[in-house]
Amino acid sequence: MRRRVPGAEHDRVTENTAGLPMSPLETLALLGALALVAARWLAPAARPRATIAAVAVLVPCAVALGMTGIRWQLLPVLAGAALALPFALLPLLRPLRRRRGRPAWRARWWLALPGSAACAGLIAAGPLAAWAFPVPVFPEPSGGFAVGTRVVQWTDQGRPETFTADPDDRRTVVVQLWYPARRSPAGAPRAQYLGRTRQEARTVAGALAGGVGLPGFLMDGVARARSRSVLDAPVDGGGGRFPVVLFSPGSGGVRTQNTAWAEELASHGYVVAALDHPYDSAAVVLADGRTLTSETSSSGDRDKDEELAAGWTAVRAADLGFVLGRLEALDRGEGADPLTGRLDTGRAAVAGHSMGGAAALQAARQDHRFQAVVDLDGFPHGPASPALGRPVLALTQALTPATDPRYLPRLTEALASGTATSYRLTVPGAAHLTFMDGPLYLPPVPSLIGSLGRTEGPRVVAAATLAFLDSALRGDPGDPAGALRAYGSLSVVRPDGGG
Structure with a gap:
C-alpha cells in the first residue's frame, strides 16, 4: 500500500x-x-x-x-x-x-x-x-516517503585543487542530500531553493543569470522559491536501506538544478547526492562564507573546447568517486550521522545533466562501484575506453538539424561498446533544459524548455529515471523497456549488438 x-x-x-x-x-x-x-x-x-x-x-x-x-x-x-x-x-x-x-x-x-x-x-x-518568470512551484513528489534535505561539505585531502595555483589547496565539494524522511509537523517550512539561506540563493541565482548574460533581477523569483523537502528532517524510521544516486549538474550548473527530480526519487526510497563542482559550477558557497565562481569557459575553437571539456569531465568524475567513498564511510558510522546504516552503497547509480552526464559516463568507466548510469542529454566527453560495464539510460531531446552532428554517433558508440543492455530514450517535445528544473521558472518558449509545459517535462524525466533505476538497482521483475516506451521513442542497445 x-x-x-x-x-x-x-x-x-x-x-x-x-x-x-x-x-x-x-x-x-x-x-x-x-x-x-x-x-x-x-x-x-x-x-x-x-x-x-x-x-x-x-x-x-x-x-x-x-x-x-x-x-x-x-x-x-x-x-x-x-x-x-x-x-x-x-x-x-x-x-x-x-x-x-x-x-x-x-x-x-x-x-x-x-x-x-x-x-x-x-x-x-x-x-x-x-x-x-514566475516563482517556481515544485511538484508534489508522488512516492510514499516525505523528503528531507541537508547540505554537507567534504574535502579530498589526497587530491590537489587544479583550478588554483596554491599547492596546499585541496579539492573541496559541496553536496546536497535528499533522502526519505519522517513526517514533519504540519506547516513545517520547506527548504530554500538554490541555497541553504535566502542570501545564498540570491548569490547563486545572480551567478546563474550572469553565466548566460542575463541581468540578475530576472532570477529574483527563483531565489524566493521553496522546494518540497524539509531541511534537516529526521530520516525515515522504517529501518530499511536506501539505494544511492549521485548527480552532477550541467556546465555552469549547480547542485540544486534538478531538485524536482531529486525529490521525486527520494520520495520513492532513494538517497540522492548532488554535487557542486567548485570553479565549474556558477557559484559555490563554502561553509566559511567564501563564494567560488566558475573558471570554465569556451575558447571558441571546437577541438580546443573538446580537450577542455574532457579535462573538466575527468575532474567531475573524480569528484563523484570521492563522494561515493564519503557516503560509504558515512554509512559505516565514521562520524555520527542520521544516515549511518541506512545507505545501500552497494546499489549506487551515477547520473548527470549535459556535461554532468558525460561525467557520469566517465565515473562509471573508472569506478565499478557504480551499478548504473543515467545520462540526461549529455554529450560524451573524454576517452571511450574502457567499455562501460553497467547499464545506461540516456535521455535525449529530439535531434534536429541544429544538433551537433557528433552527438548521436558519440553517444551510440558509448552505449554500443558497453557490456550491459542500455537504453536511449528520446523524449518528444523536450529541449535541453527540459531535463532540469528550468521549465518551472523560465519563459515557456519551446526552443528553451520544450513544449511539454512547466511540470510535464520534469515529471516525465523523473518517471523514466525511476523505471530504469528500479530495474537496475532494485531488480524489479520485467523488462524496463516496456515501462520506458511510455515516455518516448526507445532504442535498446544490447551487448551482443542486438537492438
Missing part, C-alpha cells in the same frame, strides 16, 4: 496559491492599479468613489509589498498606477476649484486616451512578466 506523503494536504493548499503567477497581495495591487486607470472613463458621479476605492486598495498593498520585498515584475504595475494617479485625482479636486472660483479643468477624451492606454500597457506588463 502506498504510504501517504506527510503534510500533503497542506502542500496542496500551498501549491494552489503559489501556482498563480502573482500572489494574492500582488493581484490586489494589480486590480487597484487597473481600477485607477478605469476610473477616468466612468460616469462623472461614479469617478470619485471608484478613485477612492482604488487608492484604498492599492496604497496598503504597495506598502505591505514594500515591507516584504517587491518583485521586479510588480514595478511596471506601480509605475502605471503612479502615472494614472494625478489624472484620477482631478475629479476629486474639481469641487474645491469651483468653490474658489477657478474653472474646473478636464482633459479631452482624445488627449486622455493615449495616456490611459500607456498606463494600462505598463500595468499589463506586470502579470505578463510574472507569467514568463
Whole structure:
C-alpha cells in the first residue's frame, strides 16, 4: 500500500496559491492599479468613489509589498498606477476649484486616451512578466516517503585543487542530500531553493543569470522559491536501506538544478547526492562564507573546447568517486550521522545533466562501484575506453538539424561498446533544459524548455529515471523497456549488438 506523503494536504493548499503567477497581495495591487486607470472613463458621479476605492486598495498593498520585498515584475504595475494617479485625482479636486472660483479643468477624451492606454500597457506588463518568470512551484513528489534535505561539505585531502595555483589547496565539494524522511509537523517550512539561506540563493541565482548574460533581477523569483523537502528532517524510521544516486549538474550548473527530480526519487526510497563542482559550477558557497565562481569557459575553437571539456569531465568524475567513498564511510558510522546504516552503497547509480552526464559516463568507466548510469542529454566527453560495464539510460531531446552532428554517433558508440543492455530514450517535445528544473521558472518558449509545459517535462524525466533505476538497482521483475516506451521513442542497445 502506498504510504501517504506527510503534510500533503497542506502542500496542496500551498501549491494552489503559489501556482498563480502573482500572489494574492500582488493581484490586489494589480486590480487597484487597473481600477485607477478605469476610473477616468466612468460616469462623472461614479469617478470619485471608484478613485477612492482604488487608492484604498492599492496604497496598503504597495506598502505591505514594500515591507516584504517587491518583485521586479510588480514595478511596471506601480509605475502605471503612479502615472494614472494625478489624472484620477482631478475629479476629486474639481469641487474645491469651483468653490474658489477657478474653472474646473478636464482633459479631452482624445488627449486622455493615449495616456490611459500607456498606463494600462505598463500595468499589463506586470502579470505578463510574472507569467514568463514566475516563482517556481515544485511538484508534489508522488512516492510514499516525505523528503528531507541537508547540505554537507567534504574535502579530498589526497587530491590537489587544479583550478588554483596554491599547492596546499585541496579539492573541496559541496553536496546536497535528499533522502526519505519522517513526517514533519504540519506547516513545517520547506527548504530554500538554490541555497541553504535566502542570501545564498540570491548569490547563486545572480551567478546563474550572469553565466548566460542575463541581468540578475530576472532570477529574483527563483531565489524566493521553496522546494518540497524539509531541511534537516529526521530520516525515515522504517529501518530499511536506501539505494544511492549521485548527480552532477550541467556546465555552469549547480547542485540544486534538478531538485524536482531529486525529490521525486527520494520520495520513492532513494538517497540522492548532488554535487557542486567548485570553479565549474556558477557559484559555490563554502561553509566559511567564501563564494567560488566558475573558471570554465569556451575558447571558441571546437577541438580546443573538446580537450577542455574532457579535462573538466575527468575532474567531475573524480569528484563523484570521492563522494561515493564519503557516503560509504558515512554509512559505516565514521562520524555520527542520521544516515549511518541506512545507505545501500552497494546499489549506487551515477547520473548527470549535459556535461554532468558525460561525467557520469566517465565515473562509471573508472569506478565499478557504480551499478548504473543515467545520462540526461549529455554529450560524451573524454576517452571511450574502457567499455562501460553497467547499464545506461540516456535521455535525449529530439535531434534536429541544429544538433551537433557528433552527438548521436558519440553517444551510440558509448552505449554500443558497453557490456550491459542500455537504453536511449528520446523524449518528444523536450529541449535541453527540459531535463532540469528550468521549465518551472523560465519563459515557456519551446526552443528553451520544450513544449511539454512547466511540470510535464520534469515529471516525465523523473518517471523514466525511476523505471530504469528500479530495474537496475532494485531488480524489479520485467523488462524496463516496456515501462520506458511510455515516455518516448526507445532504442535498446544490447551487448551482443542486438537492438
